[in-house]
Amino acid sequence: MRIKLERPRLISLAAGFTDNPTLPVAGSRRLLNELLGNAALGQAALQYGSTAGDATLRKLTARRIRKLDGNLRGQAAPYEASRTVITHGSQQFLYMVTEALCDPGDIVLVEDPTYFVYLGIMQSRGVAGRGLRMNRDGIDLGHLEQVLESLKRDGSLPRLKILYLVSYYQNPTSRSTSMSVKAGALALLRRYERAAGHPIYLMEDAAYRELGFSGSPSASALAVKGAVNRVIYSGTYSKPFATGVRVGFGILPEELLTPVLRIKGNHDFGTSHLIQQLVGRALESGLYEKNLAKVQRRYRVKAKAMTDAMGEHFPGSVQWEQPEGGLNVWAAWPRKVNTGMKSRFFKQVLDRNVLYVPGGLCYVDDPTRAKPSHEMRLSFGAASQGDIREGIRRLGQGI
Amino acid sequence: MRIKLERPRLISLAAGFTDNPTLPVAGSRRLLNELLGNAALGQAALQYGSTAGDATLRKLTARRIRKLDGNLRGQAAPYEASRTVITHGSQQFLYMVTEALCDPGDIVLVEDPTYFVYLGIMQSRGVAGRGLRMNRDGIDLGHLEQVLESLKRDGSLPRLKILYLVSYYQNPTSRSTSMSVKAGALALLRRYERAAGHPIYLMEDAAYRELGFSGSPSASALAVKGAVNRVIYSGTYSKPFATGVRVGFGILPEELLTPVLRIKGNHDFGTSHLIQQLVGRALESGLYEKNLAKVQRRYRVKAKAMTDAMGEHFPGSVQWEQPEGGLNVWAAWPRKVNTGMKSRFFKQVLDRNVLYVPGGLCYVDDPTRAKPSHEMRLSFGAASQGDIREGIRRLGQGI
Numbered sequence: 001m002r003i004k005l006e007r008p009r010l011i012s013l014a015a016g017f018t019d020n021p022t023l024p025v026a027g028s029r030r031l032l033n034e035l036l037g038n039a040a041l042g043q044a045a046l047q048y049g050s051t052a053g054d055a056t057l058r059k060l061t062a063r064r065i066r067k068l069d070g071n072l073r074g075q076a077a078p079y080e081a082s083r084t085v086i087t088h089g090s091q092q093f094l095y096m097v098t099e100a101l102c103d104p105g106d107i108v109l110v111e112d113p114t115y116f117v118y119l120g121i122m123q124s125r126g127v128a129g130r131g132l133r134m135n136r137d138g139i140d141l142g143h144l145e146q147v148l149e150s151l152k153r154d155g156s157l158p159r160l161k162i163l164y165l166v167s168y169y170q171n172p173t174s175r176s177t178s179m180s181v182k183a184g185a186l187a188l189l190r191r192y193e194r195a196a197g198h199p200i201y202l203m204e205d206a207a208y209r210e211l212g213f214s215g216s217p218s219a220s221a222l223a224v225k226g227a228v229n230r231v232i233y234s235g236t237y238s239k240p241f242a243t244g245v246r247v248g249f250g251i252l253p254e255e256l257l258t259p260v261l262r263i264k265g266n267h268d269f270g271t272s273h274l275i276q277q278l279v280g281r282a283l284e285s286g287l288y289e290k291n292l293a294k295v296q297r298r299y300r301v302k303a304k305a306m307t308d309a310m311g312e313h314f315p316g317s318v319q320w321e322q323p324e325g326g327l328n329v330w331a332a333w334p335r336k337v338n339t340g341m342k343s344r345f346f347k348q349v350l351d352r353n354v355l356y357v358p359g360g361l362c363y364v365d366d367p368t369r370a371k372p373s374h375e376m377r378l379s380f381g382a383a384s385q386g387d388i389r390e391g392i393r394r395l396g397q398g399i
Numbered sequence: 400m401r402i403k404l405e406r407p408r409l410i411s412l413a414a415g416f417t418d419n420p421t422l423p424v425a426g427s428r429r430l431l432n433e434l435l436g437n438a439a440l441g442q443a444a445l446q447y448g449s450t451a452g453d454a455t456l457r458k459l460t461a462r463r464i465r466k467l468d469g470n471l472r473g474q475a476a477p478y479e480a481s482r483t484v485i486t487h488g489s490q491q492f493l494y495m496v497t498e499a500l501c502d503p504g505d506i507v508l509v510e511d512p513t514y515f516v517y518l519g520i521m522q523s524r525g526v527a528g529r530g531l532r533m534n535r536d537g538i539d540l541g542h543l544e545q546v547l548e549s550l551k552r553d554g555s556l557p558r559l560k561i562l563y564l565v566s567y568y569q570n571p572t573s574r575s576t577s578m579s580v581k582a583g584a585l586a587l588l589r590r591y592e593r594a595a596g597h598p599i600y601l602m603e604d605a606a607y608r609e610l611g612f613s614g615s616p617s618a619s620a621l622a623v624k625g626a627v628n629r630v631i632y633s634g635t636y637s638k639p640f641a642t643g644v645r646v647g648f649g650i651l652p653e654e655l656l657t658p659v660l661r662i663k664g665n666h667d668f669g670t671s672h673l674i675q676q677l678v679g680r681a682l683e684s685g686l687y688e689k690n691l692a693k694v695q696r697r698y699r700v701k702a703k704a705m706t707d708a709m710g711e712h713f714p715g716s717v718q719w720e721q722p723e724g725g726l727n728v729w730a731a732w733p734r735k736v737n738t739g740m741k742s743r744f745f746k747q748v749l750d751r752n753v754l755y756v757p758g759g760l761c762y763v764d765d766p767t768r769a770k771p772s773h774e775m776r777l778s779f780g781a782a783s784q785g786d787i788r789e790g791i792r793r794l795g796q797g798i
Contacts, residue, residue: 017447025441032431042424046643048416088487092667117668124665244445244672266523267666268491269516272674273643 003355011391014355016171016327017382018243019302022295027287028242028278035277049273051265053086053249057280061086061249064283065235068209069219078222078231083252085260088271090207090236090248095121096267097203097232097250100259101161102127108162109147111139113330113362113375115171115205118164122364128159129364136321138177139165141184148192150368157196162232163189165202168209168217169326172362172377176324182221186230201253203232210240210292212325213300222251229253237279239327240292245275299327302380302388309389310378313396327381330359333374340373345399352394402754410790413754415570415726416781417642418701421694426686427641427677434676448672450664452485452648456679460485460648463682464634467608468618477621477630482651484659487670489606489635489647494520495666496602496631496649499658500560501526507561508546510538512729512761512774514570514604517563521763527558528763535720537576538564540583547591549767556595561631562588564601567608567616568725571761571776575723581620585629600652602631609639609691611724612699621650628652636678638726639691644674698726701779701787708788709777712795726780729758732773739772744798751793 003010036042052058059081066079087093102108104126110118112131122129130147132139144163151157163185167177182202189200204221221231236248252260264270282288303323310320310331320331339345340358349356359375380388402409435441451457458480465478486492501507503525509517511530521528529546531538543562550556562584566576581601588599603620620630635647651659663669681687702722709719709730719730738744738757745757758774779787 020442020446023442023445025435025438025445028445029432029435029441032435033428036424036428036431039424042428043419043422044643046422046424046427046641047419048642088667088671095666121665124662242445242673243447244443246667246669246671263523266520267494268487268645270645272487272645272671274641274677275671275674278673 003350007353010353010355011383011387011394012355013378013380013383013388013391013395014357015379015382018239018327019295019298019381022291022298023242023244024282024287024291027282027291031278031281031285031287035281045274045277047273049270049276051261051270053084053271054273054276054280055081057086057276057283058084060280060283061235062251065220065222065233065251068216069223072223075223078228078251083254083257085250085252085257085264086271086276087248087250087264088268089238089246090205090234090250091117092267093234093248093250094118094203094205096260096263097234097252097256098122098125098127098162099263100256101201105159107151107156107160108164109144109160110164110364111166111170112364113172113359114164114364115166116357116361118205119364129366131364131366131369134173134175136175138167138175138181139185141181141188144185144188148188152192152195157192158198160192160196160200162201162203164205166205166207167220168206169211169323171208171326172328172357172359173330174321174323174326174328176217179218179224183224186221186224186227189230199230201230201232202227203234205234207234207236207239208326209235211296211299211327213296213303214324217325229255232256240295241279241282241288245279247271247275247279299325299380302385303329305385306378306380306388306392309392310396313393315396315399327379329378329380331376331378332359333376335372335374337374339376348398349395352398354391354394354398356395402749406752409752409754410782410786410793411754412777412779412782412787412790412794413756414778414781417638417726418694418697418780421690421697422641422643423681423686423690426681426690430677430680430684430686434680444673444676446672448669448675450660450669452483452670453672453675453679454480456485456675456682457483459679459682460634461650464619464621464632464650467615468622471622474622477627477650482653482656484649484651484656484663485670485675486647486649486663487667488637488645489604489633489649490516491666492633492647492649493517493602493604495659495662496633496651496655497521497524497526497561498662499655500600504558506550506555506559507563508543508559509563509763510565510569511763512571512758513563513763514565515756515760517604518763528765530763530765530768533572533574535574537566537574537580538584540580540587543584543587547587551591551594556591557597559591559595559599560597561600561602563604565604565606566619567605568610568722570607570725571727571756571758572729573720573722573725573727575616578617578623582623585620585623585626588629598629600629600631601626602633604633606633606635606638607725608634610695610698610726612695612702613723616724628654631655639694640678640681640687644678646670646674646678698724698779701784702728704784705777705779705787705791708791709795712792714795714798726778728777728779730775730777731758732775734771734773736773738775747797748794751797753790753793753797755794
């Protein structure tokens with residue numbers, strides 16, 4: 001953001017901002033008008049709510065996740081409104097869960113690469129990390145087992161608290177985790193719990209879940225049988241609806257509710273009631289679904305604009321996958337290319353007024369492997385189609 | 400809140416909620432309509448903002464505090480927009496500053512009694528406290544010196560980081576801190592910094608500053624000469640405008656900006672942009688001032704309704720002061736009366752469907768004195784005039 005302010009002509013393919021033209025301006029105006037046009041409802045919206053969040057929004061949220069998971073019969077327990085917490089963005093939820101579960105020196109397992117903002121949370125809480133190799137359908141379960149085994153061997157398994165997976169159109173790779181990998185990971189974690197001496201949770205960050213370009217992605221880990229007490233589900237209305245409202249949510253195992261709500265009580269004792277009401281009304285009125293369809297179409301087009309331009313302007317030695325959702329393309333240059341913040345590559349690209357996220361930022365500090373430094377995250381979320389094409393052209397030709 | 404839900408006929412004189420009828424429903428509707436009626440402005444409002452907050456709101460906020468402090472010539476430094484941070488309620492600001500400055504085991508000095516939610520923050524961060532006796536114009540400086548001296552003697556002065564004062568119409572006593580006490584406290588803190596080995600900050604919580612019933616209260620500690628690098632000012636738009644928007648702010652010494660913004664980045668990377676825009680427009684359009692005048696009149700009337708009823712229904716042995724602002728009356732029963740959550744007194748009152756905040760909750764755990772348990776906080780913020788009168792009648796006659 002600072003660089004962008006200093007260089008107004010910069011094309012940022014780095015920012016996690018979303019697409020401005022698809023923001024639901026007119027619809028939000030209508031809903032807020034209705035809400036504030038009624039004195040009693042308006043007063044309630046401008047008054048404090050409760051720490052866990054607006055009751056209606058919690059119910060709508062739990063119901064929505066259950067529906068996305070396929071409304072499985074007899075599987076109501078994981079989708080209770082009482083286990084749903086509304087937060088100031090899903091970031092706040094991730095932070096609070098980490099605060100609740102981890103002491104300094106504890107360990108969280110993450111994907112290689114992972115969402116770099118979560119790495120900031122870990123660092124701020126003094127939490128150590130280990131990276132897990134990824135396949136096309138999520139983490140490599142063999143590698144997970146190896147890491148669990150090595151933690152057990154060196155006695156640090158009791159420090160392991162969370163496996164953190166960004167499971168849909170992952171930031172940064174845009175890969176999704178299959179149901180069988182989620183189930184396999186849960187089974188493996190369960191197997192090592194005795195040696196750990198406590199539950200090891202799977203924290204599923206589903207921030208991009210609704211940003212698929214076609215079809216419906218697989219169910220969440222909440223749908224894995226018997227996993228209800230080990231899955232922490234994190235979601236958001238920021239990305240699929242409006243980043244400016246900053247409403248996220250989480251679904252928690254029952255035993256974590258009280259600690260997380262206490263933390264929420266200490267941080268801010270409740271998310272702005274007005275914006276919760278706006279999101280609730282967007283869900284109820286259908287505005288949310290309608291706008292989401294528009295958002296999905298738009299990102300599909302922009303993703304294609306980006307990868308088409310990459311095909312045209314990038315050297316043949318660069319590798320990437322076509323995203324099926326999300327906001328990012330992950331590109332790997334030959335290993336000898338250093339894309340890092342202090343590299344000549346980064347500087348050359350910036351001199352041409354293009355910004356990307358160096359891939360190295362997306363890897364956790366892990367003493368057991370070196371950080372790859374030849375990759376980059378390219379976001380098609382915020383930039384216009386024209387800027388995407390021009391940015392990729394400059395990037396490819398600047399090298 | 401839980402008790403209130405279980406007893407719908409309860410008259411709560413405990414909740415920190417504000418007065419529903421004075422919430423700016425129609426005005427907010429008009430401002431949001433204008434904002435979202437313009438595509439570009441609307442998109443910006445529904446998009447991410449920056450971690451420190453909306454630039455316009457930061458400028459308006461800094462300017463407003465400077466004006467409230469009397470626009471002293473040559474005193475611009477403490478009121479710079481660059482040192483102003485917008486937060487999700489002032490609670491978040493208090494939390495982040497405490498996280499930035501305090502390690503577990505550190506010490507914060509607070510008023511006896513103080514804002515009990517801040518005690519929760521201290522507890523959650525593992526911070527110890529010492530209570531300072533209060534006079535009518537704020538803490539007893541003699542006692543502050545005594546406490547500083549005793550911390551110095553027993554070697555724990557290096558653990559002292561913050562003096563926390565709720566300086567305007569304090570929650571819970573409704574007393575205000577005079578300018579001379581603020582200046583005196585700063586001078587004393589400064590005197591002990593060498594022995595502490597680091598700055599000791601005065602954190603001024605001005606949440607109720609704009610809720611005075613008449614006249615203008617004294618300037619903030621920011622106006623004390625030479626204090627700019629030692630004063631942390633915490634303010635809010637929740638109480639004076641709308642609790643449901645949850646927009647607070649703080650003004651920080653320069654050296655604390657980076658750590659606090661890093662923490663904000665980890666917690667939620669920025670306050671909802673939409674509600675910041677609403678507050679900014681309320682300030683610019685004059686809605687804020689107009690509504691504030693209404694709020695102040697309303698609370699004056701409700702405060703009088705409460706103390707009139709107390710005069711009529713409470714035994715002569717109960718003592719209280721007439722508030723000149725804020726949301727609370729602090730009442731002291733004879734010392735032998737226990738008003739605590741588990742007392743017969745509390746239960747008797749609750750059986751008559753009235754709820755108050757037991758005074759004991761407002762005292763920090765301090766090994767050097769026993770906690771008084773004969774007081775209560777009575778809030779006139781949320782209840783209607785009729786409920787205030789009836790609640791006080793039941794309370795007085797139930798005993």
